Amino acid sequence: MAKHIHSDQRYVTGLVNNDTVIINEIYKRCAGKIKSWIVFNNGSEDDAADVFQEALMDVYRQAKYKSLELTCPFEPYILLICKRKWLNEIKKRSILPVTNQEEDLLHIGEDTFANADELENQEAQSKLFFNAFEKLGERCKEIISWSMKGEAQEKVAEALGVTYGYLRKKKSECMASLIKMVQSNKTEE
Structure with a gap:
């Protein structure tokens, strides 16, 4: 390819x-x-x-x-x-x-x-990371992208219009999905 x-x-x-x-x-x-x-x-x-x-x-x-x-x-x-x-x-x-x-x-x-x-x-x-990242849902991509910018979590939550608690939980879920996809892609190669 x-x-x-x-x-x-x-x-x-x-x-x-x-x-x-x-x-x-x-x-x-x-x-x-x-x-x-x-x-x-x-x-x-x-x-x-x-x-x-x-x-x-x-x-x-x-x-x-x-x-x-x-x-x-x-x-x-x-x-x-x-x-x-x-x-x-x-x-x-x-x-x-x-x-x-x-x-x-x-x-x-x-x-x-x-x-x-x-x-x-x-x-x-x-x-591997970017291939897996592209497969994530839009909300997960948005949360991870914001988080990678190094902003304080409170600011990110405010910018995305969600509560701090929701952001932390959702970010954790998104990162878990991302890690799982990256690891499964590694084993396929």
């Missing part, structure tokens, strides 16, 4: 070509959401900037050396990469004692192809 390349591939091409207009558009569309999400999840604005920069570099390397072809919208794709990076960072920080910054210098020369392979794996998982 031929892959359907998403029209957002222009963002990937823009990154590779160092197209300032496209890169600015990526920042305008995504940086605020990523910052909100990371700050909401115990990070700082500097952490958010670092994670976003790393994610863009991963996409750049994946496109340049591995011919990344986007089959889903760019924004959720980059958000997913940033969320994974931040969750990994939280894990690292909670295991490693806080030391001076010299230790961080050891990680600078990490193999970029290992990162590219990891990104390819993330892309496959992302594809």
Whole structure:
């Protein structure tokens, strides 16, 4: 089956070509959401900037050396990469004692192809996620989309015109359905 390349591939091409207009558009569309999400999840604005920069570099390397072809919208794709990076960072920080910054210098020369392979794996998982997401009902899609923006649950409930309790219950049901679909798709492959 031929892959359907998403029209957002222009963002990937823009990154590779160092197209300032496209890169600015990526920042305008995504940086605020990523910052909100990371700050909401115990990070700082500097952490958010670092994670976003790393994610863009991963996409750049994946496109340049591995011919990344986007089959889903760019924004959720980059958000997913940033969320994974931040969750990994939280894990690292909670295991490693806080030391001076010299230790961080050891990680600078990490193999970029290992990162590219990891990104390819993330892309496959992302594809499973988006395929399952598309099969959800409209209300579930709406609730999950709002929730992924990093808004406070109370604000999301208000925006959707539902009670906070209903939103939490419905979000939980929707996420359970989504996870179930993703897992059943994994076993089919």
